[in-house]
Amino acid sequence: MEMLRVEHIVKQYAGHRALDDISITTQKGEIFGLLGPNGAGKTSLIRIINQITGPDSGKVFLEGREIERSDIEYIGYLPEERGLYKKMKVRDQVMYFARLKGLSKSDAKRKLDEWFEKFEITSWYDKKVEELSKGMAQKIQFIITVLHQPKLLILDEPFSGFDPINTELIKKEILEMKKNGTSIMLSTHNMNSVEEICDSIALIDNAKVIVNGSLKDVKKQFRSHTYAVQFRGMMFGFANALFADFSLVHSEQIDDDTAVAHVKLLKENSLNDLLRTVMPVVEIESVNEIIPSMHDIFIQAVTDNEKSRRDLFLNEKGGSNE
């Protein structure tokens, strides 16, 4: 079931286009990774979803219907640029934000107690934020984001500035919320956490979506058809056998008669073809496909995108000279 759908969003700022025809869809109960280099337009998109700013054109749908002002109460947002009122007491502060999200006084109070008991921080109630350590303030910030039980949770760089202990804690809470049916949109540069918790992703670069889909599909899309083959026998013989149909990307001798070779399939060849080719010369111990990490995919996609833009730019320039 669809949770959020963004259709053909365009946002123009003086001098540059922050979002250029962006369309993405997220499903209920999934963790969606919104990725992209700095300045790609992620925060602009998130602000539009949160109705902090409006798009120049395009629409946002929540659970299948066009988003309204009141829907803000179903969204929890942890911005990258975040902070709290330093002079305000923790309890007053959490209550204030909860009530701004539409909770009644008694509901807010109940939820506040629940979360503070869960995090074992009830002794902080009457402390001012400026008296708290950074890690403590981060917990409060997180509670403020989720207290009103949002259907859609948007976290912009949730792990930046959090210490490893808090990062683990937050990760655990995110997964638990997912289990309870909350949809989560995660914008981050931390590719490890993307691999770990995201179900699908969209990669934005230069105001456009360049990669989009489930994590599995994206990985499939970026597979390089390269396999790690561990074998017993001579590397020389192995390399010779490959000939023109496969390319040896990398090789490594493990001990006297065991080696690992990374082989890329060329042309229409399959893994079976590769195995058939090398089986006569060596004894195969194991074969694994080398799956690209999100880190690699990110770098490759952005680099390719830049290259094609540069080419396009040069072509246009060349064309106009003629």
Place this chain on the structure above:
Amino acid sequence: MSKIGLVIGREYTSRVKKKSFLILTLLVPVLMAGMGFLAVWLGMENDKHQKVLVSDPRNLCDAKIYIGQDENPPATFYFTQEMVYREDFETMEKYKDYDVFIALDPDVITNKTINGLVREKISSNTERYIAKKLEMRLEEYFAIDEGIPLDKYRKIKQSYKFNTSLVGDDPEDLGCNPAEIGQGVGLGFSVMIYIFLMVYGGMVMRGVMEEKQGRVVEVIVSSVRPFDLMFGKIIGIGLVGLTQFLIWFGVVFILMIVVQPMFIDQMAVSQMDLGTQMIPEDVAAQMAEMNCIYAALYDYINWPMLLIMFVIYFVGGYLLYGSLFAIVGAAADSEADTQQLVIPIMIPLTFVYILSFSMIGDPESSTAIWGSYVPLSSPIIMLQRIGSGTVLIWEVIISLVILAGTFIFTTYLAGKVYRVGILMYGKKATWKEIFKWMKHK
């Protein structure tokens, strides 16, 4: 409660609950009263009883000075027929106990000059007393010398008072111009409005900037419309100001009730004295002035109207300037940025403030009339005209309509700038950029 109500509530309570608010609110009236008492006390300190030595070789005064029954003289006169010179008084041991020395020259009657020598500076009150007593004594001598009855002489000698009144004014009011006093009171309110526009406008600016600097703003605007946040902040802080006024008005109201009997006492004394014979004319003039102030304060000035208008103009002016200050707060990235950005707001405000002093005595000058319509100046200038009682009700209405129209417009613009500015981190906007934001869709 609506979201804007929540914002107002937070802005209000977070400030009113502060100790500094309580201290300031209570301290200011106490400080003002304290300063008043200090001035009185310092004045009294100078009024040390003076011993006056009068060297009167021709015995013009016959060693006599008239002192009234109920008088509490600040000085005592001692006469000597010896010719005492300045140097003698300065150096000789036997004159050491005297504080003031006066030599009545033989020709004092003709040249009408009395020279005195004091060991320490004396208060002007005491000086006037000494001069008055000697003058009256010498007048007696002079009248007798010339063979004129004393009362006839005094009658002839009395100077003429010159009063002007406006066409259409009550001729009974001669010599007392409560309109001027009213305008003065109005000016007092103008000054208060000026100070409060600065204080509370500045508070709005800092409030906006703190939210931006503390990065809390993006968290809030994901729940509240930026405009509601800004407007709630302006209203909340304005209510803090009104609360402060309410407390101060209460204190002043109580003080006025306490002070009123003192005025009545003064009047009673002056009437009693008039019944008896000799009231020196300057004392009489002083009393008349007191009575005039009394009449202006308690009868002439329409206090309810003035106070209501004060609140209305404060609110109007505050909404106008508050929204402008909010623009600066949203555009600035640090306290230092605001100093530069705030200049275009401070210049008109301060100019109007200075201008308002030039209007005293002339509440119907064209500057005053124009100033009371132009929205940037009307909150400060109109109160003077209201205080003086010269303004017509439709003039006030027009001025208020213009003011309201302007603050609605500036608030609208501020909302646009605010929406963009609060999310622009890391750099100060220029006024050029601010104008560009105003044009944003």
